[in-house]
Amino acid sequence: MGKVLEVKDLKISFKTFFGEVEAVRGISFDVGKRETVAIVGESGCGKSVTANSIMQLLPMPPAFFKGGEILFNGENLLDKTEKEMKEIRGNQISMVFQDPMTSLNPTMKIGDQIVEGLREHRKLTQKEAEQKAIEMLDLVAVPQPEKRIHQYPHEFSGGMRQRVMIALAMVSTPQLLIADEPTTALDVTVQAQILELMKTLQDRLDMSIILITHDLGVVADMSDRVIVMYAGQIVEQGTVDDIFYRPGHPYTRRLLASVPHPNLSKDEPLQAIEGSPPDLYVPPKGCAFYDRCDRAMKICKDHMPEFISHGDSHCSRCWLHHPMAKQVQDLGKEGA
Ligand code: SF4
Numbered sequence: 001m002g003k004v005l006e007v008k009d010l011k012i013s014f015k016t017f018f019g020e021v022e023a024v025r026g027i028s029f030d031v032g033k034r035e036t037v038a039i040v041g042e043s044g045c046g047k048s049v050t051a052n053s054i055m056q057l058l059p060m061p062p063a064f065f066k067g068g069e070i071l072f073n074g075e076n077l078l079d080k081t082e083k084e085m086k087e088i089r090g091n092q093i094s095m096v097f098q099d100p101m102t103s104l105n106p107t108m109k110i111g112d113q114i115v116e117g118l119r120e121h122r123k124l125t126q127k128e129a130e131q132k133a134i135e136m137l138d139l140v141a142v143p144q145p146e147k148r149i150h151q152y153p154h155e156f157s158g159g160m161r162q163r164v165m166i167a168l169a170m171v172s173t174p175q176l177l178i179a180d181e182p183t184t185a186l187d188v189t190v191q192a193q194i195l196e197l198m199k200t201l202q203d204r205l206d207m208s209i210i211l212i213t214h215d216l217g218v219v220a221d222m223s224d225r226v227i228v229m230y231a232g233q234i235v236e237q238g239t240v241d242d243i244f245y246r247p248g249h250p251y252t253r254r255l256l257a258s259v260p261h262p263n264l265s266k267d268e269p270l271q272a273i274e275g276s277p278p279d280l281y282v283p284p285k286g287c288a289f290y291d292r293c294d295r296a297m298k299i300c301k302d303h304m305p306e307f308i309s310h311g312d313s314h315c316s317r318c319w320l321h322h323p324m325a326k327q328v329q330d331l332g333k334e335g336a
Pocket of ligand 1: 249250251287288289290293294295296297300305317318319320
């Protein structure tokens with residue numbers, strides 16, 4: 001499978017009044033053609049910053065790139081001018097956000113917003129663009145598209161607005177769609193319909209998808225591969241089966257254990273992950289999960305674990321998997 005996107009050792013910080021926040025600390029991953037890669041993790045782990053950095057939608061300043069590359073079809077997006085990025089954003093990479101109300105113009109009819117997008121990217125007359133707008137709404141299964149193009153965003157339900165957002169993202173038939181929590185604001189039935197729609201469009205348009213979410217149910221449904229982020233780093237990546245059936249990192253295991261499942265009895269509490277991630281003003285020298293990890297060892301506190309491979313596409317960043325782990329493990333957290 002050819003690679004559409006390769007992120008290499010990406011580092012992003014924010015300058016704030018109190019100092020520098022190291023939001024993304026040297027992450028590397030790739031996305032293949034027609035592949036769906038999910039990025040999961042708690043709020044503040046750096047997943048949305050990563051997504052926005054690919055589109056170069058981060059506010060600069062306070063954000064700035066400290067290092068690394070974002071290669072899209074082999075070209076480093078960090079070397080592009082704003083004009084070149086505008087071209088790429090419009091035509092080759094699109095993004096769908098969590099809340100369509102903040103992305104749609106409330107004062108403009110839905111049809112006019114799609115027509116505007118179409119005419120920006122394709123050489124179409126007004127009439128052709130209007131016809132295409134109807135087809136786009138039909139493509140994302142908005143009923144009665146001829147009538148609905150004349151309505152405003154507030155006349156659409158949450159699910160229908162998200163369909164419109166997807167239609168807008170598809171205007172340019174992008175090679176890569178970045179969906180940042182696309183179904184978080186929707187109820188479960190509508191969520192399933194939107195995910196199904198994204199899968200259908202992916203097949204039809206040969207598109208790759210990066211799915212940013214904290215919802216592991218959505219991940220299981222949609223993704224080929226999963227990247228788990230914690231405190232600005234990738235701590236594990238693998239196929240959906242690797243992550244769900246053979247998780248290697250204690251954080252991934254705790255994340256999976258915190259999800260409600262059908263066999264959970266009503267008296268059984270959900271296993272929340274106690275504590276909070278470290279302060280990224282002063283990132284830890286060692287493993288960022290140390291303070292919350294029930295398997296932490298002395299070495300974890302001061303020494304950053306390297307990635308250890310568990311197979312072709314599966315790796316995690318944890319001292320437990322080091323070949324010497326048995327001896328290291330004996331030191332125990334008490335010895336710290
Ligand atoms: Fe826990 Fe140590 Fe592994 Fe970090 S490196 S997750 S502290 S066992």
